[in-house]
Amino acid sequence: MKVIECTGLTKTYLRKPVLNNLTFSIEENTITGLIGRNGAGKTTLLKILAGFIQETSGKVRVFDDGPFNSLFVSANSIFVDDQMIFPPALQLQEILEVAGSFYPNWDMKLAKGLAKYFDFDPKNYHNRLSKGKTSTFNSIIGLAARCPLTILDEPTTGMDEAVRKDFYRALLKDYLAHPRTIMISSHHLNEIEDLLEDVLLIKDGKKHLHLPISELKEWAIGIKGPTEKVLELTNGEELIYENRIGAGTMYAVVKNNFATLEIEKAGLERTPVRASDLCVYLTNDSRGGIDDVFNQC
Amino acid sequence: MHYNREEAEVILNADGSKPIYVQISEWIETEIMNGHLESDQKVYSQYQLAEMYTINPATAAKGLNLLVDENILYKKRGLGMFVSQMAKEMIVNKRKSQTLKRLVQELVLEAHRLQISEAELMEMIKAEQSEVGNE
Known part of the structure; x- marks a missing residue:
């Protein structure tokens, strides 16, 4: 069953398209990573799916319903980011209790257990929390709500490394025990890639790639060796990324269309490309990255 | 477990x-x-x-x-x-025909790059083997 279906989804702000003709669908009970550069449209997309803002054109279906102004979508989804607003008069323990009355699947034991583990004072107030603590608390709400559609927009902003690791493990453990559809956006693909089943990569508001993470890892390869030999072998192929090292050595990333033997016979080195690096290369506007700026000076 | x-x-x-x-x-x-x-x-x-x-x-x-x-x-x-x-046998066979073959390929290629003669390479393999055998 498909939980999310978008067809030609477009959102414009002041006539400038933020999301441009997006078409994709998300299967039930999968964890999908939404990856894109700053300003690619990740948050806009997630907020449309949660029903917070309305699409300009195209079709959006969440649980087979238009999410904007849908009570059904609201009751079955949660959107977590570091801007969640809670009543300032309530203590953290009271927020947990009130949240419990909103979400039918709420697990108070989990919420309290996590709050204790992450060292929250139940009598503290939400607006007094630090940046990292705010993200942690909001993520606890997101996990304990156990919504059939859980949307996490940069959930680990400000969290320190240990907390991030703990949070990802808590997310996975709770997902194993209570499968649900999770969309998680992050700048740190290398941190979350193990958790993911699928990756949705967007660039300039358009869908760039949508495929299982295991295929993404084998989607491209790096070829290293003498520049002229690399160019000869990759002749006609699109170079996703290139880097010239020293005088005569070149590293190029291309689609995985080459046999290993073919590369080795040419005296070149074949290296796997990390999924997170590949995503950076794919979303760069220039093939040489930041070095291009300096090379033109 | x-x-x-x-x-x-x-x-x-x-x-x-x-x-x-x-x-x-x-x-x-x-x-x-x-x-x-x-x-x-x-x-x-x-x-x-x-x-x-x-x-x-x-x-x-x-x-x-x-x-x-x-x-x-x-x-x-x-x-x-x-x-x-037959799991064990299958794994052994697979590793022999794939992993070991691949390692040998790399070994020979590297020896070629370093211009090491076949005899010299065989010597090194034998020396290594006797060391493993002695353990």
Whole structure:
């Protein structure tokens, strides 16, 4: 069953398209990573799916319903980011209790257990929390709500490394025990890639790639060796990324269309490309990255 | 069935370049080779593996299915996956024909780059072998 279906989804702000003709669908009970550069449209997309803002054109279906102004979508989804607003008069323990009355699947034991583990004072107030603590608390709400559609927009902003690791493990453990559809956006693909089943990569508001993470890892390869030999072998192929090292050595990333033997016979080195690096290369506007700026000076 | 989480993480992160599902299938092969998993014994489910390694269960399933495709594991409907009778032999054969062959290829290539003669290379292999034999 498909939980999310978008067809030609477009959102414009002041006539400038933020999301441009997006078409994709998300299967039930999968964890999908939404990856894109700053300003690619990740948050806009997630907020449309949660029903917070309305699409300009195209079709959006969440649980087979238009999410904007849908009570059904609201009751079955949660959107977590570091801007969640809670009543300032309530203590953290009271927020947990009130949240419990909103979400039918709420697990108070989990919420309290996590709050204790992450060292929250139940009598503290939400607006007094630090940046990292705010993200942690909001993520606890997101996990304990156990919504059939859980949307996490940069959930680990400000969290320190240990907390991030703990949070990802808590997310996975709770997902194993209570499968649900999770969309998680992050700048740190290398941190979350193990958790993911699928990756949705967007660039300039358009869908760039949508495929299982295991295929993404084998989607491209790096070829290293003498520049002229690399160019000869990759002749006609699109170079996703290139880097010239020293005088005569070149590293190029291309689609995985080459046999290993073919590369080795040419005296070149074949290296796997990390999924997170590949995503950076794919979303760069220039093939040489930041070095291009300096090379033109 | 017990495991050490720290150890599990090290196993997975040691070589981030290899797809995780391949690493999972190789880990199960190693468990079979060193006798932790015996013939007709039930192997870890995709959910157990997911929890052990903090990975998506679909990734774990892909690793298991890789071994089912190679007949190293077999499925019992509704019960899970089990180690085949011939699993050890199959793994040995596979590693001989793929991994070892590949290592030899690399070895010969590197020797060629360093302009080491065949006799010299054979000497080095023999010396190494006698050292392993003496242990």
